[in-house]
Amino acid sequence: MNDTIKRSVLYYNLAREIWANLERRFTVSNGALKYKLNKELYDIKQEGQPINEYYTRLSVLWEDIENLNDFPAITQMNDEIRAFLNAVRKQKEEQQLFQFLNGLDDDYSQQRSQLLLQTPLPTVKTALAQLQ
Template identity: 30%
Template structure:
């Protein structure tokens, strides 16, 4: 039989766990370690059920615990997940949140500063868009694909 104090401490830690400064993967690993520790300590207590109801209930509790500890920037994603019928698995929830986190990183890294060269005064349109010739060198004397006129290249437009 597992030590009741250890099980109590794990439940207490799970009740107070939060993402804080951790990324989604680190937060998930932290909470999963607690779930695994708890499962190993109480492995003999849930063996009577063979219909899967307890496992489904435990999986739902994991989803709720994981979502409760998320930072507030994930409120919209959390709400969307909670509205799903049936509630997705913890693996699916984790995947959704990883994807959302990656999208946040990409979108925050691609925002333009007002100091960017493309927004400064005096920058011509031609310096923003590089000159590109999509035709191969051997077809230079042929009719251009861009405007269908001989000798015209895309950089003239």
């Protein structure tokens, strides 16, 4: 069982409850599950939580969504593919940064503005470290 799934069933007391939860989660079609996870991701806000806990909630959802993505295997690497993968990675990092900053409490508005003025934009982990 991967760490993301372990965290989602950590507080069940009985094996029967764990299996029932996992069955409900994974019998849902990928489209419906992706929609549910993305909706949770868009709705998540810090709401006074410590910033580490807020980030952890986001990162669990990012991992869950990433685990549902099905990408073809790359059998041969060349400069064009490498450049494409780097662009995709950068776009994903920016998206995560924007999601993270969007849900922060208003107390962080000045820091949020300063982070967004940086060139290049920081990764979400760098932004988290700076805010801590």
